[in-house]
Amino acid sequence: MKDRYVIGIDLGGTKISGAVANFEGDIIFKYTLPTKAEEGEKAVLDRIIAVVKKVIEESKLDKDAIVSIGIGSPGPLDAKEGKIITTPNLPFKNFNIVKPLVDEFHIPVYLDNDANVAAIGEYVFGAGKETNNMVFITVSTGIGGGAILNGKIYRGNTCNALEIGHMTLEKNGPRCNCGNYGCAEALASGTAIGKFAREVVEKGQKTSLSNYKNITSYEVFKEAENGDFEAQNILNTALHYLGISVSNVITSFDPEMVVIGGGVSKGGKIVFDKVNEVVKERCFKSMAKNTKIVPAALGTDAGVIGAVALALIESK
Amino acid sequence: MKDRYVIGIDLGGTKISGAVANFEGDIIFKYTLPTKAEEGEKAVLDRIIAVVKKVIEESKLDKDAIVSIGIGSPGPLDAKEGKIITTPNLPFKNFNIVKPLVDEFHIPVYLDNDANVAAIGEYVFGAGKETNNMVFITVSTGIGGGAILNGKIYRGNTCNALEIGHMTLEKNGPRCNCGNYGCAEALASGTAIGKFAREVVEKGQKTSLSNYKNITSYEVFKEAENGDFEAQNILNTALHYLGISVSNVITSFDPEMVVIGGGVSKGGKIVFDKVNEVVKERCFKSMAKNTKIVPAALGTDAGVIGAVALALIESK
Numbered sequence: 001m002k003d004r005y006v007i008g009i010d011l012g013g014t015k016i017s018g019a020v021a022n023f024e025g026d027i028i029f030k031y032t033l034p035t036k037a038e039e040g041e042k043a044v045l046d047r048i049i050a051v052v053k054k055v056i057e058e059s060k061l062d063k064d065a066i067v068s069i070g071i072g073s074p075g076p077l078d079a080k081e082g083k084i085i086t087t088p089n090l091p092f093k094n095f096n097i098v099k100p101l102v103d104e105f106h107i108p109v110y111l112d113n114d115a116n117v118a119a120i121g122e123y124v125f126g127a128g129k130e131t132n133n134m135v136f137i138t139v140s141t142g143i144g145g146g147a148i149l150n151g152k153i154y155r156g157n158t159c160n161a162l163e164i165g166h167m168t169l170e171k172n173g174p175r176c177n178c179g180n181y182g183c184a185e186a187l188a189s190g191t192a193i194g195k196f197a198r199e200v201v202e203k204g205q206k207t208s209l210s211n212y213k214n215i216t217s218y219e220v221f222k223e224a225e226n227g228d229f230e231a232q233n234i235l236n237t238a239l240h241y242l243g244i245s246v247s248n249v250i251t252s253f254d255p256e257m258v259v260i261g262g263g264v265s266k267g268g269k270i271v272f273d274k275v276n277e278v279v280k281e282r283c284f285k286s287m288a289k290n291t292k293i294v295p296a297a298l299g300t301d302a303g304v305i306g307a308v309a310l311a312l313i314e315s316k
Numbered sequence: 317m318k319d320r321y322v323i324g325i326d327l328g329g330t331k332i333s334g335a336v337a338n339f340e341g342d343i344i345f346k347y348t349l350p351t352k353a354e355e356g357e358k359a360v361l362d363r364i365i366a367v368v369k370k371v372i373e374e375s376k377l378d379k380d381a382i383v384s385i386g387i388g389s390p391g392p393l394d395a396k397e398g399k400i401i402t403t404p405n406l407p408f409k410n411f412n413i414v415k416p417l418v419d420e421f422h423i424p425v426y427l428d429n430d431a432n433v434a435a436i437g438e439y440v441f442g443a444g445k446e447t448n449n450m451v452f453i454t455v456s457t458g459i460g461g462g463a464i465l466n467g468k469i470y471r472g473n474t475c476n477a478l479e480i481g482h483m484t485l486e487k488n489g490p491r492c493n494c495g496n497y498g499c500a501e502a503l504a505s506g507t508a509i510g511k512f513a514r515e516v517v518e519k520g521q522k523t524s525l526s527n528y529k530n531i532t533s534y535e536v537f538k539e540a541e542n543g544d545f546e547a548q549n550i551l552n553t554a555l556h557y558l559g560i561s562v563s564n565v566i567t568s569f570d571p572e573m574v575v576i577g578g579g580v581s582k583g584g585k586i587v588f589d590k591v592n593e594v595v596k597e598r599c600f601k602s603m604a605k606n607t608k609i610v611p612a613a614l615g616t617d618a619g620v621i622g623a624v625a626l627a628l629i630e631s632k
Contacts, residue, residue: 133473156570157449158606167564180598248483254472282496290474
C-alpha cells in the first residue's frame with residue numbers, strides 16, 4: 001500500500017502549530033503561526049487553514065496521500081460535533097471548527113481537547129505504547145487528564161471525562177477556579193503550589209522564597225532542593241494531594257499505567273517518589289503493584305504529535 | 317432462530333441461587349441451595365453443579381437451547397482466568413471455578429464479581445437500559461461499583477476497576493478495613509453510619525439512638541426520620557461524603573447515569589436529595605445536569621438476574 005500521512009494541528013492561545021507526519025509519527029514538515037486570538041474567529045480559522053496548506057505544500061507529498069487532520073484544542077469542546085464550546089484564550093464560541101476544514105480539504109477532520117490529545121499521543125507514540133488501559137494526567141497551571149480504556153480513547157457522555165483536577169479531595173479545602181472547594185487542582189497544581197508559597201512569604205515566615213519577586217512552582221521546587229524548610233513543606237503537602245489524586249485514579253480505573261506530564265511533573269524524582277509512596281499507602285496492594293507510574297515521554301512537540309496521533313487512531 | 321436461554325448463578329456466602337432465563341431476562345425456573353461454605357471447595361462446587369442441573373431439568377428445555385452460564389461471586393477474582401482469588405465467606409482460594417463447569421456442561425461459563433454483575437444487570441434489564449456509559453455504585457456494608465463504558469463492561473487491568481469505596485476522601489480520616497485512612501467506605505457505608513451512631517451513644521449524647529441494643533444504619537435512618545438531631549447529623553455527614561464519592565465518579569467518568577443500589581440506597585429520598593445537592597455544588601454544571609442519578613431498579617433477584625445478564629452480554 002502507498003505510504004499514508006496525516007496532519008496534526010495544535011491550537012493554542014499564542015500559536016497554531018501544524019505538522020505532516022507518517023503513520024510511524026515521523027514529522028515530515030512542521031510550521032507555526034501566531035494565533036492572534038484578538039483578531040476573532042474568522043482570522044484564526046484562516047490562519048489554521050494557512051498552516052494546513054503550508055505543511056501540505058512544503059511536505060511535497062501527493063495530496064491524496066494525506067488521509068486526515070487531527071486538531072487538539074483547549075476545551076470545553078464537543079468532540080463528536082467538532083465544536084469548540086468556549087475557551088479563555090481563543091475567540092471561538094460554539095464554533096464548529098471541523099466543518100470549514102472538511103469543506104476546504106475534503107478529508108476527515110477530528111477534534112479533541114488538549115488532555116485527550118496528549119493522552120492519545122502518549123498512547124500511540126510515548127510512554128503508553130503497548131498498554132491497553134492507560135490514564136494520562138497533566139499537572140501544570142491546572143490538572144487535567146485523559147484515558148485510553150480497552151484500547152480506545154474514553155470521552156464520556158459530554159466529552160468531559162477525566163476532569164481529574166476537579167475531584168474533591170478536601171471537603172472544606174481552598175476555593176477552586178471552578179467554584180467548588182478542595183478540588184485536586186486547588187491543592188496540587190502548579191498554580192496552587194505558587195499560591196501557597198506566596199501565602200507563606202506574606203505571613204513573614206523565614207524562607208528563602210522571600211528572595212523572589214514572582215514565586216511560581218518553579219521557585220518552590222528550586223528552593224526545596226536547596227533545603228528550604230517552608231518550600232519542602234509546601235511541596236510535601238501538595239505532592240501528597242497529587243498522590244491521593246493518582247491513588248483515586250488507580251482505585252477507579254485500575255489502569256496498567258498512569259502517565260504524568262505537565263510542568264509540575266518536570267520536578268522529577270521528588271514528584272514521582274512522593275506519588276509512588278502515597279499510592280503504596282493508599283491503594284490495594286495488587287493494584288499499586290500492577291500500575292506503572294511514569295513521566296510523559298513526548299517533549300516539546302507533544303501537542304502536535306498528539307494531534308497527529310488523534311488523526312491516526314481515527315483513520316485506522 | 318430457535319429461542320435461546322442462559323443460566324445465571326448468584327454465588328453467596330449463605331446461598332447459591334441459580335436461574336434459567338430467556339434473552340429478555342424472564343426467569344423460567346429458579347432454584348436455591350445453601351452454600352455451606354464450611355464444607356470446603358469440592359462440596360460447594362458440587363452444590364453449584366447441582367443447582368445448574370436442577371434448573372436445566374426443571375426448565376424442561378432442550379439442553380441445546382441453553383447457550384451459556386454466568387456466575388456472580390464476591391471478589392477479588394480474576395474474571396479473565398475464571399478464578400476466585402480469595403473471599404471471606406467462601407472456601408475458594410485461587411480456585412478456577414469456570415473450568416469444572418465447562419467440563420461438566422460443555423457450554424461457555426463467565427465469571428465476574430458481585431459489583432460488576434450488578435452493574436451489568438442494571439445495564440441490561442434495570443435502570444441503565446439504553447445508556448452507553450453507566451456507573452453502578454452499591455452502598456451497603458461496603459461501597460463498591462462497576463461501570464459500563466462505551467457500551468461494554470469495564471474491568472480494568474486486574475479486574476478491580478471501580479473500587480469506589482476505597483477512594484480517599486479525607487487524608488486523615490477514619491481507618492478503613494483495607495488499611496488506608498479516610499476511604500469513602502469508612503465515611504459513608506452502612507457500616508460506617510452504624511459505627512458513628514454507636515460512638516455518639518457511647519459518648520453519652522442525648523439521642524433516641526440510645527434506646528437500641530444493636531445500632532445499624534437502619535436505626536439511624538429511622539431515628540433521623542423521627543427527628544432525632546444526632547441521627548440526622550450522622551446521616552448528613554455520611555451522605556455528604558457519599559455525595560462527594562458520586563461527584564468524583566461523575567468528574568472522572570462523565571457518565572450518562574449513576575445507578576445507586578445496596579442497603580443504604582433504600583433510605584430513598586433523603587439519600588438521593590443529599591447526593592444530588594452535593595453533586596450540584598461540586599461538579600461542573602454541564603456534567604451535573606447531564607448525569608442522571610437514580611436508584612437501582614432490580615429487586616430481590618438482582619444477583620441472579622445480573623448473572624443472567626453477564627451470560628447474555630458475553631453470548632451476544
